[in-house]
Amino acid sequence: MDVGGGVWSVPVPIPGNPLGYTLVYAIESPGGPVLVDAGWNHPDAWLALTDGLAAVGMDVADVRGVVVTHYHPDHSGLAGQVRERSGAWIAMHEADIALVKLFRDVVTDGTHKDFQSDMLRRAGADSHEVAEAVAMRPEPPALPDLALTDRDLIDLPGRRLRTIWTPGHSPGHICLHLEDADRLFTGDHVLPDITPHIGIYPYDRSDVDPLGDFMTSLERVREFGPIEALPAHEARFADVSSRAAEICSHHEEKLEHLRALMAADPQPRTIWELAARMTWNRPWDQLPAMLRGMAAGEAAAHLRTLEVRDVIERTADAPVRFVIHS
Template identity: 90%
Template sequence: MSESGVRSRRRAYIEQRPMDVGGGVWSVPVPIPGNPLGYTLVYAVESPGGPVLIDAGWNHPDAWLALTEGLASVGMDVADVRGVVVTHYHPDHSGLAGQVRESSGAWIAMHEADIALVRLFRDVVKDGNHKDFQADMLRRAGADSHEVAEGVANRPEPPALPDLSLSDGDLIDLPGRRLRTIWTPGHSPGHICLHLEDTDRLFTGDHVLPDITPHIGIYPYDRNDVDPLGDFMTSLLRVTELGPIEALPAHEIRFPDVSARAAEIHTHHEEKLQSLQTLLAETPEPLTIWEVAARMTWNRPWDQLPPMLRGMAAGEAAAHLRTLEVRDVIERTADEPVRFVIHS
């Protein structure tokens, strides 16, 4: 959602091709229809027991065709896939995991914190309350009735329930290789990076991207029992400890120094927090989450953001507000919608 001040170097999907990236790893671009990110890079890691996929792409016929044909072009059959490790539950990463499992009998693995969310989303959809839940969250953030109506439309179905639960430090079932789970919460509660120790490279999912910064939000927006941005910034510092190893992200392009980029993103968010603190200090009246989001800087003006992106912006504003609240810089009112003001 937010930019780090550099134009993205990702190429259009039509220019992408499956690629041997060395060390027994291939990347397969899988399109995300109608999304400005364009595509997800699905990685296939070779092993004597069959390939393991890192992420699976969006659940769409065009994406399935791209995944299966892309694997075939590098000599792999989707029927031979051993497993799918999902870096996080978001639909552009988890969407096709269930279809891969149906075609191959592969297991699906995800961090336990995101599995809990998948279960919750599936229960909400089963009960038929998902639109009411979303609408209530938007209202409490300060969105008007028109924005609420647009914001609850066309939500993707929740992903397949994984078979395997991962925790920090777990090794993936990848015969002959060492692929270790590193828990990096922030972009989602259970986001993971994966350190391929036998070649010293890091699959970063959405945690560290070369040019843009991943969306960090709170859902529902007014939660006061979590601090995803604080978690994210702690996770960034953990990644910097790995040193200048190559990063294989799920979007954009591979890059050589994950440590330096993680430190740069950490600085970006500290600067954003300072800007937000200044905004609230200069505003005499308490602001709703929606009002804060409308006054923050995004990759395009607020009035040009479509409803889905306004909702994401509100989630990201809420995450920054929550971190300032945890730091005891601001406080929330007891109103509904909730409002924030500089700590007295």
């Protein structure tokens, strides 16, 4: 789709995922197109990307670079193949590059299953749930060439595309402000109808607050005002500021629901127990193992924010338990 101003969107499928596709954006420049994200690493996705670019007169071999909004496989997966075909650079925020390096190391040395199993057990998952969850793991993405930091300008001749660091969905998630057209590529940070997954991994970390970071990042995006958003899923939409405010309110409501749930049953509970009592898009016992793991990560993020706000505290038990302040 021609979204105007020398920007094109290509829907790249995510096999077996209810999101359906990742919107990869191609930005024209005199030095060749730069892609925002690349899509999932799968033959069908590669065909969709290359055919989609060809349909608007672009050859993947001419791609100048790929800016990855975050390391997740539906955004970074095909970046390595684009680089192999074109010689393009791959850019990502330095915080997510650190995670890519970590994932590549643990996959190489075979410790990733032990790491994941231990994380799930410490959260309170039983042995059957652990075995199911560790069976699924996508391959890590290609290692980027360029490390980005907040406010960096992207190598895009004749245009101004600036990095806006928006941690939360991942530690190094970025939005990209196309300053010459005043539009914002939002990745997964701000989507028109759904909210991105915000989790903590390992679940029991006490040195980070990704939900707090996410909500601070949403406030930063609100400062752009009612400009058009070009997200990585669903469809482009007007007024990124209003949507960011709605997402902030959604998480405040979720935090209050979790606080009330804990107040109604004030005994110490594990992350897994509390996740099972929270409201998801389907009942807990109908969630497959991978989605239970993600739900536990999101529960952990909300618990951590309540802890930072001094509403709850963790006990010294193993697995870790949380209790509301009396």
